[in-house]
Amino acid sequence: MAGSTLEIKDLHVEIEGQEILKGVNLTIKGGEFHAVMGPNGTGKSTLASAIMGHPKYEVTKGQILLDGEDVLEMEVDERAQAGLFLAMQYPSEISGVTTSDFLRSSVNAHREEGDEISLMKFIKEMDGAMDYLEMDKNMAQRYLNEGFSGGEKKRNEILQLMMIQPAIAILDEIDSGLDIDALKVVSKGINKMRSEEFGCLIITHYQRLLDYITPDHVHIMMQGRVVKSGGPELAQRLEAEGYEWIKEELGIEDETVGQNA
């Protein structure tokens, strides 16, 4: 079975009345890893949040389709159930809810009623994934993200990714705040997901993540649009030369969009 396809067409997004995305086009298919790169403030995280349905972001124009279904018509939970996943840059802390209970609810939300995962199987899978991500098992009994270090939060996002096994995942700055060892572990988790059934959109402004995860496609965002696309060699050139050459090539002076993008 081939994987899913996520199509983003001419996407315009506002936050508090200010337009941040000004016509983004992207297509991600099962089996493909895409990297969206760009300096801070160019709209990358807005793209991730808009796809998932963050309450503060308003789509004013354009389409998002998952296997032809209109994602923008779906509630956030329906988007997840349809196969989308967003590893968030700033995951919420939820007091009183253990990571383990939350994970189990998440896994079951992707299964039919009456077909819930058994506790034994769940624990086995969770333990396995936690081992793979070199996580402290006590974390499962701690409250969701509460008092977690930056690195622990990111690992926890990847743990969820591995447990939920979505069709298309968006990883929003999964590498920010990670030291090199943590970065390697997180990358290992993401690479384990690679299959024909899994598509991934990796948002980052550091090339270093792409030393561990090789993307099939690289896109550069500036001024709320994808301004350049290419293969993995594009990321390598960025590492060597920075973003200036692209700005010169395209005649862009200020690459940012909005004020807090």
Place this chain on the structure above:
Amino acid sequence: MTVETKLPYDQDYIRSFSANRNEPDWMQELRIKALELAEGLEMPKPDKTSIKRWNFHDFKHDVSAETIPSLKDLPKEIQVFLDMENLNENLVIQRNQSVAYKSLSSQLEEQGVILTDIQTALEKHSDLVQRYYMKDAVQIDEHKLTALHTALMNGGVFVYVPKNVQIEEPLQAIFWQEDPEAATFNHVIVVAEANSSLTYVENYISKNTDENAVANIVTEVIAHDNANINFGSVDNFSKGTTVYVNRRGVAYRDAKIEWNLGQMNDGNTISDNTTHLIGDNSYAYAKTVSVGRGEQTQNFTAKIVNYGKQSEGLILQHGVMKEAASAIFNGIGKIEHGASKSNAEQESRVLMLSKDSRGDANPILLIDEDDVTAGHAASVGRVDPIQLYYLMSRGISKQEAERLIIHGFLAPVVREIPIEAVRNQLTEVIERKVY
């Protein structure tokens, strides 16, 4: 307009009520004195809550009930508070105002531990009860309700743990208001002598939706030097019962009192939970969670007063309000002059689930000493949309996400309830009240 407080209870009634219960003379005299005082005393004035129209007069005072032959004969609704597979040996069940069931392990009995109903305690341990009854914690003449409580007291338990006795297993009391109009004028005394420790858990339960009743409860918790008391409760009076509940603690040197109160009444409620940190290096952590629904009005006060040096008082109040319920959460940290190096911290948070509900967090710090630390945090608001978004982004429905957040919000008390059956019961009550 004054409150309707004319009660059909006079000195003759009190004398015969007391005599029928074979109470010691001092108790009868105390009741008569309290009745006289009640005439002239004002009702309490809880901050920002008017209780003028509340029912404090319509109830049946003297309602006895049969004992039960065994715990298996309890109705299901009471059995749920017990771990029926692994029965708690240290248990008192009060049915209306009579003891329905009572047991204490022989080991604890040999160690001198007392866990019994207040009537028996007055018969068998009169001096000990007198030593603590309305003395160091609550005063008879604080207001009309404390005086009426003393005059009309009709139930409760007495817990006494001698010096150096450490009790691992929880002591449990269940107050079952079976008769829909029965008044609960319970007096609970918990005393931990020096270097002792105990855990006590109580439940109040009634089913009167339409009938009127009154609960006027005074609980006095005394932790002597270096004693350790963990006090848990689940209050679940029905809509028809107006509740005044005063739970007060006194902690002496190096003593520790922890309160875990699940306040789940459906009727109008005044709850006063005050702890006096008398001794140096004493400690109290008062945690309370509540859910308000329907039209009920509630006023919660959590107050800790630091007298001792290096004493520490922590308060956590979490409330969920829905429908047209309203509640005031007063958190009061008071540090007296001389209580140097002491600490007062509090956190009050209210979650509002409907536009007609009201919740006020009212944090107050009163500090008469320079060399101290203190802090407070208070918030009133709705379920955080960003938290909902995060949970929903994993496929969890909005309703389930809200449920998780609310249970999490109330977890600080739920997780501390030491008897699993009671803990589960509290979770179920929360579930029932929120949905």
